[in-house]
Amino acid sequence: MRTTEKSRPQVTAGIPVAKKILPSLVTGQEVVLIGIIAVLWILLGLLTPAFLTAGSILPLLVAVAPIALIGVGMTLIIITAGIDVSVGAAIMVTSVVTSQTMVATGIPLIPAVLLSVAVGALLGLVNGYLVAYGKIHAIIITFGTANLFQFIGLRFFGSSTVNGLPDTFDVFGRGEAGRTFGIPHSFAITVIVVALAWWYLRHAASGRHLFAVGGNETAARLAGIKVKPLILRTYVITGALVGLAACFLIGQGTSTLExxxxxxxELAVIAAVVIGGTSILGGRGTVLGTLLGAILVQTVTSGVTQMGWPSQLSDFFVGVAIIAAVGTDILRERSRRKS
Amino acid sequence: MSTTTLKRNDVQQRSHGFGYKSVKMLLTQRIALLGLLIVVVLAVMMSLDAAGAMSGSYDADYLAAALISAVPLAMLGLAELMVILSGRGGIDLSVGAIVSLCCIVFGYSYGIWDLGLFPSIVITAVAGAVCGAINGFLVAYIGFPPLIATLATFYAFKSLALIISGQKPISTIQIQDFFSAAQSVEIPVIGYNLPNIPLGIFTFLIPTALLAWILLNRTTFGRRLYALGTNDVAARWAGVDTRANRMMAYVLSGLISGLVAIVIVAQFASARPDAGVSGNGLALPAITIAVLGGVAITGGIGRVSGILLATLLVVWLNAGILLAFAGNEGTQLQLLALGLLLIGASLLNNLTRKKFGVLY
Known part of the structure; x- marks a missing residue:
């Protein structure tokens, strides 16, 4: 606090000046999610002793990584009141281009990741350009590009799978090569990306601008925010993260790409984001919530398998989790508005 | 503001030639544009056929047979029309999952419990309506964003269908015989000169489209739906029960999805638990058809005729692509065509709004 600011409350004559400019570190939704995940983990740990062991938790975190990673980009997009339903098709394109290049030329890890990220960013650029400058609702554009990307992906695949993948991406996989000091690399990278995005959304000017655009695009534009490049950027970031996530998925899979x-x-990612408390209407959301949402979804999925229930049941619980998470958020918002 | 009025006056004062008028009509009347595109597609495909570039003949019989895939597509397009019309981001991602679940309901009631055809149809339709009512309640009464509510129920219904059926399709002898309901028939009296039309067109699509048209254009419910889709607050102040009417739109969407399930069971002679969600599912094509048919995603604008013409365009285009390109290439190019059509149509919607202000 600088000394000059002390006189401010008197100038505004009785109107309380908001001291808290930054949002709180942890939102209510995140606290709820941490609680639910803790309860689920303890319950599953009690019911199936194998659950709370490294052999069960580490694969869970590895499986969370790609969804949470794309979820970070999707959170940025949804905060601006957009959406991207083409990420599933974009995963297909980036992974097939990368794995075919690896099979054909045997390029090492870093260039392979860079290639995948570049291809993903290019696809994101197409989405972002059409959404920002075409002025069409994001869901329609990305439904359209989902078809286009699928066409491109299938073209690369030809009519079969990609076989004989090298073990370049095993560093992102489930196995021993994918861990350092017992921590899976893919999950560690995801946590770093979440931390960066958390800082960006909370402290960077353009990060705050995303919320402004999502809250009221016209007001944001009149306030001097360059809305279109900002929106374009969120889709490019998401595309780049799709590229990285595709590397994780290749590493987690077998030597054959299906x-x-x-x-x-795309639906799994959107589910993680909305369970994490990001408002689909824009203007509100956190990446920490998205990470927790992805962990919750994966906990439910592997919990169902560990309990010996049919694995198709997990989708039912994912649906229930979305209703419960968004429902409590709606009710909390309503009571906040009343008070 | 003043510049736009000036521009508009300018446009009005210019003497309109036939060319300008027809361009304006094509852009503002989605029906006219779709009609033109259908003619173009038919002309191009038939000339390709005449040039011998097709692997089969693209004639009236082929076109009529292709209509079999138009039945579920157009009906689900009508389901999306109802929901998107209701505004506030109305959309139904769960239609495919409802179809799957209702396939199983129909499979059990007709194929296993043997309740007879008519009661089974009623039970299946009611099951679809109940699924839709869950969506509608969440959206209209609790205030869930439609995208979220129907995403959640998509997961839930899809899972239920697989769990209830034990992941096995139901294809008892009754269900197999039901295949006859999907056959092509000759139209009586005038039929012998015309190609045979799939029966589903008469038994399901035309009644559904007719009822949807009457509901939207000749009942108070329809007018209220357009009203609350255009401006929710204004509709409420005008005394419309926005919640009940919005919920009704989702119930109708579920009901239509239930009927689609019966059509699909007949087509495959088997009640598959993943009928509506396998591959890309049925929701995505249905939403594409709705948008292509001129339904505004913001609500309040859209017509039954637009949906039907958009379906014809997509079905006949796809049928032509399949003949022009063999095997995998054909199915892949269908994706390209659908994507380009969707993006092109929405860019065109935008251009129209900018140039003429309105879209019908």
């Missing part, structure tokens, strides 16, 4: 590599992932 055509269904990205199928349905």
């Amino acid at each position: 055509q269904s590599v990205g199928a349905g992932r």
Whole structure:
């Protein structure tokens, strides 16, 4: 606090000046999610002793990584009141381009990751350009580009799978090569990206601008924010993260890449984001919530398997989790508005 | 503001030639544009056929047979029309999952419990309506954003269908015989000169489209739906029960999805628990058809005829692509065509709004 600011409350004559400019470190939704995840983990730990062991938790975190990683980008997009339903198809394109290049030329790790990220960012650029400058609702554009990306992906696949993948991406996989000091690399990278995005959304000017655009685009524009480049950027970031996540998915899979590599992932990502408390209407959301949302979804999925229930049941619980998480958020918002 | 009025006056004062008028009509009347595109597609495909570039003949019989895939597509397009019309980001991602669940309901009631055709149809339709009512309650009464509510129920219904059926399709003898309901028939009296039309067109699509048209254009419910889709607050102040009417839109969407399930069971002669969600599912194509048919995603604008013409365009275009390109290439190019159509149509919507202000 600088000394000059002390006189401010008197100038405004009785109107209390908001001292808290930054949002709180942890939102209510995140606290609720941490609580639910803790309860689930303890319950599952009590019911199936194998659950709370490294052999069960580490694969869970590895599986969370790609969804949470794309979720970070999706959170940025949804905060600006947009959406991207093409990420599943984009995963397919980036993973097939990268794995075919690896099979053909045997390029090492770093160039392979860079290639994947570049391809993903290019796809994101297409989405972002159409959404920001075409002025069309994001869901329609990305439904359209989802079809286009699928076409491109299938073209690369030809009519079969990509076989004989090298072990370049095992550093992102489930195995021993994918860990340092017992921590999976893919999850560690995801946590770093979440931390960076958390800082960006909370402290960087353009991060705060995303909330302004999502809250009221016209007001944001009149306040001098360059809305279009900002929106374009969120889609490019998401595309780049899709590229990185595709590397994780290749590393987690077998030596064969299936055509269904990205199928349905867009909905899993959106589910993680909305469970994390990000408002689909824009203007509100956190990346920490998205990470927790992804962990909750994966906990439910592996919990169902560990309990010996049919694995199809996990989707039912994911649906229930979305209703419960968003429902409590709606009710909390309503009571906040009343008070 | 003043510049836009000036521009508009300018446009009005210019003497309108036939060319300008027809361009304006094509852009503002989605029906006219779709009609033109259908003619273009038919002309291009038939000339390709005449040039011998097709692997089969693209004639009236082929076109009529292709209509079998138009039945579920157009009906689900109508379901999305109802929901998107209701505004406030109305959308139904769960239609495919409802179809899956209702396939199983129909499979059990007709194929296993043997309740007879008519009661089974009623039970299946009611099951669909109940699924839709869950969506509608969450959206209209609790205040869930439609995208979220239907995403959640998509997961739940899809899972239920697989769990209830034990992941096995139901194809008892009754269900297999039901295949006859999907056959092509000759139209009586005038039929012998015309190609045979799939029966589903007459038994399901035309009644549904007719009822949807009557509901939207000749009942107070329809007018209220357009009103609350255009301006929710204004509709409420005008005394419309926005919650009940919005919920009704989702119930109708579920009901139509239930009927689609019966059509699909007939087509495959088997009640598959993943009928509506396998691959890309049925929701995505249905939303594409709705947008292509001129339904504004913001609500309040959209017509039954737009949906039907958009379906014809997509179905006949796809059928042509399949003949022009063999095997995998054909199915892949269908994706490209659908994506380009969707993006092109929405860019066109935008251009129209900018140039003429309105879209019908």
